Amino acid sequence: MAPVTFSNVQKSYGVHPVIHGVDIDIADGEFVVLVGPSGCGKSTLLRMLAGLETISDGDIVIDDTVVNDLEPKQRDIAMVFQNYALYPHMTVADNMGFSLHHRGASKTEIKERVDWAAGILGLDTYLERRPGQLSGGQRQRVAMGRAIVRDPKVFLFDEPLSNLDAKLRVVMRGEIKALHQKLKTTTIYVTHDQVEAMTMADKIVVLNGGRIEQIGSPLDLYDNPVNQFVAAFIGSPSMNFIEGHVEGANFVTGDAQLPAPTALPNGKPVVYGVRPEHFRLDPAGGIKAEVVVVEPMGSETQVTMQIAGQNVFGIFRERVSARPGEVLTLGVDQAHTHLFDAGSGLRLSAA
Amino acid sequence: MKSDLSPRMKVAVYGLMLVLLIPFVFPTWWMVTSSVKPISDIFAFPPEIIPSRFDFSTYRQAFELQPFAQQYWNSAYIAAIVTCGTLLFSAMAGYAFARIDFPFANALFMVLLVGLLIPSEVTIVPLFQIFLGWDMINTHWPLILVPVFGAPSVFATFVMRQFFIALPKELEEAARVDGLGRFKIFWTIALPLAKPALGAVAIFTFLHSWNLYLEPIVFLSSPEKFTLPQALTQFTDAYGGAMWNIQLAAATMTAIPVLIVFVIAQRQFVEGLAHTGLKG
Ligand SMILES: Nc1ncnc2c1ncn2[C@@H]1O[C@H](COP(=O)(O)OP(=O)(O)OP(=O)(O)O)[C@@H](O)[C@H]1O
Ligand SMILES: [Mg+2]
Numbered sequence: 001m002a003p004v005t006f007s008n009v010q011k012s013y014g015v016h017p018v019i020h021g022v023d024i025d026i027a028d029g030e031f032v033v034l035v036g037p038s039g040c041g042k043s044t045l046l047r048m049l050a051g052l053e054t055i056s057d058g059d060i061v062i063d064d065t066v067v068n069d070l071e072p073k074q075r076d077i078a079m080v081f082q083n084y085a086l087y088p089h090m091t092v093a094d095n096m097g098f099s100l101h102h103r104g105a106s107k108t109e110i111k112e113r114v115d116w117a118a119g120i121l122g123l124d125t126y127l128e129r130r131p132g133q134l135s136g137g138q139r140q141r142v143a144m145g146r147a148i149v150r151d152p153k154v155f156l157f158d159e160p161l162s163n164l165d166a167k168l169r170v171v172m173r174g175e176i177k178a179l180h181q182k183l184k185t186t187t188i189y190v191t192h193d194q195v196e197a198m199t200m201a202d203k204i205v206v207l208n209g210g211r212i213e214q215i216g217s218p219l220d221l222y223d224n225p226v227n228q229f230v231a232a233f234i235g236s237p238s239m240n241f242i243e244g245h246v247e248g249a250n251f252v253t254g255d256a257q258l259p260a261p262t263a264l265p266n267g268k269p270v271v272y273g274v275r276p277e278h279f280r281l282d283p284a285g286g287i288k289a290e291v292v293v294v295e296p297m298g299s300e301t302q303v304t305m306q307i308a309g310q311n312v313f314g315i316f317r318e319r320v321s322a323r324p325g326e327v328l329t330l331g332v333d334q335a336h337t338h339l340f341d342a343g344s345g346l347r348l349s350a351a
Numbered sequence: 352m353k354s355d356l357s358p359r360m361k362v363a364v365y366g367l368m369l370v371l372l373i374p375f376v377f378p379t380w381w382m383v384t385s386s387v388k389p390i391s392d393i394f395a396f397p398p399e400i401i402p403s404r405f406d407f408s409t410y411r412q413a414f415e416l417q418p419f420a421q422q423y424w425n426s427a428y429i430a431a432i433v434t435c436g437t438l439l440f441s442a443m444a445g446y447a448f449a450r451i452d453f454p455f456a457n458a459l460f461m462v463l464l465v466g467l468l469i470p471s472e473v474t475i476v477p478l479f480q481i482f483l484g485w486d487m488i489n490t491h492w493p494l495i496l497v498p499v500f501g502a503p504s505v506f507a508t509f510v511m512r513q514f515f516i517a518l519p520k521e522l523e524e525a526a527r528v529d530g531l532g533r534f535k536i537f538w539t540i541a542l543p544l545a546k547p548a549l550g551a552v553a554i555f556t557f558l559h560s561w562n563l564y565l566e567p568i569v570f571l572s573s574p575e576k577f578t579l580p581q582a583l584t585q586f587t588d589a590y591g592g593a594m595w596n597i598q599l600a601a602a603t604m605t606a607i608p609v610l611i612v613f614v615i616a617q618r619q620f621v622e623g624l625a626h627t628g629l630k631g
Contacts, residue, residue: 052524073530085521089543099529146529 002063002153002186003028004049009058011044011210018044019210021058026203029184031177035197035233036207042190045207046156049188050079063153078147079156083163084139086131086146093118093127096145103150117145120179137168144176148183155180157189161196173200194234198222206230223336228345231273231338237302240312242272243342251339254308258287259334262349270348273338276302279314285331289314291322303328379606386410386600393595409600416594417582418575419601426579427608429494430560436499437507437556438549445511446537450523460512466505475569482570493570494563494578503559507552514548515541550619557612561605579605 004026011019019041026032034042047053049060051072059066067075078099086095096117097110105113118124121141131139140160147155157176161169177200180187191197197204198218206213206221206229214221214230225231231239244253246264251257251272258272289305289312301320305312305328314330322328339348356364380400385393386409388402413419447453448460482493498504518541526536542549567581574585583605586598 050524050528052527072527077528079525079528081521081525083519083521085519085525087522087525087540098526102530102535146525 004063004154004186004188005059005061006045006049007059007061009045009048009060010056011041011048011053012056017056017210019048019056022207022210022212024205024212024215026186026188029186031180031187031189031200031202032205033189033191033197033201033203034205034207035191035194036213037233038192040207041210042192042207043158046079046158046188046190049075049154050077050156051075076153077156078150078152078154079158080143080147080160082159084131084143086139086142088131091128091130092123092134092142092145095131095142096149098146099150113149114145117149120148120182121145121175136164137172140164140172141175144179148179148185151183151185153186155185155187157187159191160189161191162193169196176200195236198234204234206233208233224347225273225338226347228271228273228340228347231340231347235275237276237313237315239273239275239338241340242274242307242310242312243269244272244308245269246339253310256287256308258307258332259337260339261334261337262339264339264348269342271340271342271345273340274312274332275336276313276315278333278336279312279316279330280332281316281318281320281328282331283329285329287330287332289328289330291324291326291328293324294320294322296320382599382606383603386596386603388596390594390596406596409596410604412594412597413586413601413604416597417577417585417601419582419604421575422577422579422582423604425491425576426561426605429491429578430557430608432495433498433503433560434553434557436495437504438552440499441504441507441511441552442542442545442549443537444508445513446515446541448508448512449515449518450541451533463505464509467502467509469502471502471565475565479569488570489572489576490570491576494560494566497566498556498560498563503556507556510552511545511548514545518544546619547621550616553619554613554616557616558609561609 004024006022006024009019009022010017022045024032034045036042044053048055049062049067051067051070051074055068059068061067062075062077087098090098093114096114097105100110100113114127115124118127121144123138123141123145126134126138126142131142134142140163143160160176161172164172173196176189189196189200201218203215204218204221205215208229213233214226216224218234221230221234225234225239228241232241242251242253242258244251246252246260246268247257247266249260249263251260251270253272258274260272264270287307289307291303291305292311293304295302295304296319301316301318303314303316303320303322305314320328340346341348384400384402387405387407388399389404389406392399392402392404448456478493478497479488482488485492487493522540522544523536526540531539562580563578564580567578571577571581574582577585579601583598583601586594586601588594
């Protein structure tokens with residue numbers, strides 16, 4: 001168990017910079033999720049921490065030691081790879097005990113640790129099998145077993161669930177989270193799935209194009225995204241964005257007016273952001289929305305609508321029986337709306 | 352084997368395969384049966400497919416006319432050393448070319464491959480002079496050194512390199528995280544997974560050494576140093592006429608180890624293939 005710090009970490013492949021100076025502070029025992037679109041540098045960051053990739057500039061510190069020039073084995077980390085990378089020619093038990101074996105642990109100690117890990121992960125009956133004789137979920141567990149037997153300072157996961165089907169993913173998500181609660185080992189988890197990020201993380205780091213967009217707790221990012229990218233990336237279905245400008249205390253687009261969260265100079269072009277669940281059916285709300293599609297889900301109703309010609313998506317607790325073409329009158333909770341600069345995408349606060 | 356062929360088609364297909372089999376099987380059949388015929392029956396007309404008279408003394412005579420047991424041993428141990436040496440060097444060199452980032456790796460690999468383009472007939476005379484200088488003529492050294500450091504090894508290196516390139520990198524990265532250094536990764540992860548490639552290399556290296564003909568006749572001059580292919584040419588009577596039945600008995604015995612190696616290496620080959628499947 002150990003804290004981890006990235007300070008101004010950079011990475012270039014040849015002349016191509018892919019990580020442009022990243023700072024992250026990870027507390028001892030924290031579960032941090034790196035999330036971002038494909039190619040944003042998540043794996044690269046993780047691999048630099050693991051020692052599988054060199055660091056072009058900046059420092060990575062594990063437990064007060066700068067590890068930039070240390071070999072992976074000296075960093076005392078364990079990593080779970082996306083395709084599991086189990087040794088195909090060894091049994092499950094040998095796969096899990098492999099690192100202990102090479103660190104000079106005794107046979108009894110290896111067996112004890114492997115049995116302990118197998119017990120936690122429900123692998124007791126598979127120890128003598130080869131990885132080829134296991135299902136995807138079982139292989140995933142073996143990969144985790146290989147990581148936990150050693151009791152490392154930090155666990156690294158690189159999209160460990162992306163090869164599993166949707167149902168198993170939910171199960172394994174729970175298991176990884178439960179494992180972390182039991183072991184309390186510092187964990188860094190890479191995914192491009194924001195649902196995984198939201199449900200598992202103590203802290204989320206949103207990356208884009210090799211830069212950090214925002215760091216925060218899941219709900220903090222959800223409620224207070226610093227820019228349009230984070231607002232769009234976190235939350236599913238994602239936040240609605242409506243283009244328009246400011247007029248007094250209102251946001252205006254076409255002939256529609258919506259209450260603005262902050263007062264801004266008149267005429268400023270902005271993007272108005274509101275999450276689907278923050279619309280409500282409100283005859284006094286004054287926002288006219290033309291219904292495009294109604295999707296009743298039972299517990300809620302999802303409605304695709306148009307406000308002044310721009311598509312928006314709403315989720316309502318009540319049942320909505322409007323037909324396409326009908327006009328609904330909506331209200332929004334002003335406290336849950338955001339204004340973003342139309343150019344930079346940054347969230348605007350009171351001028 | 353499943354197939355959706357109609358019974359009639361099946362008969363036709365199997366019939367055709369049987370016919371195609373004849374040119375492959377007939378020479379072997381002829382060799383084995385003729386080795387137990389009296390010499391006069393070998394060229395009998397019409398040819399005897401099944402021998403009518405048997406004479407197994409040819410197998411004994413093969414050992415009496417030549418130091419055949421010694422020659423057998425010569426071939427066997429030379430092929431074994433050449434095979435082991437080639438496996439070792441080609442696996443290490445192939446791994447280095449596939450995985451280790453060193454300057455001019457690709458250029459060096461190209462230079463190495465050029466070695467395959469030079470026919471052995473071209474290099475045999477200079478090689479003879481080199482080995483003469485080293486006092487190794489009429490010893491087995493040239494037959495070991497030339498293949499292990501020559502074209503067969505280059506080809507083996509090529510095969511191994513291609514195999515290691517295709518091996519998933521994550522396996523080795525996992526091993527690095529597990530605390531292994533480069534050589535241990537090679538030895539405990541990459542090499543065991545390379546069994547199919549090693550099997551293929553073993554088969555063709557053994558065959559190459561076992562069947563080598565030009566080099567032994569150039570480098571060796573005394574019968575007790577001879578290897579089998581060279582020895583096979585020596586079964587002649589006092590007038591230089593070939594003693595066909597004895598020669599074919601010796602040839603049959605020469606072919607047997609090849610079959611054995613093939614069966615062993617082939618099993619490795621198939622088992623290895625079954626294990627490398629990384630995919631989920
Ligand atoms: N060996 C390499 N040489 C050159 N560029 C590389 C190399 N490895 C990665 N990159 C580049 O670095 C960038 C970040 O890659 P990385 O694998 O970290 O992305 P990622 O966020 O993990 O994406 P994904 O979600 O698809 O796994 C990409 O633009 C990629 O093209
Ligand atoms: Mg990745």
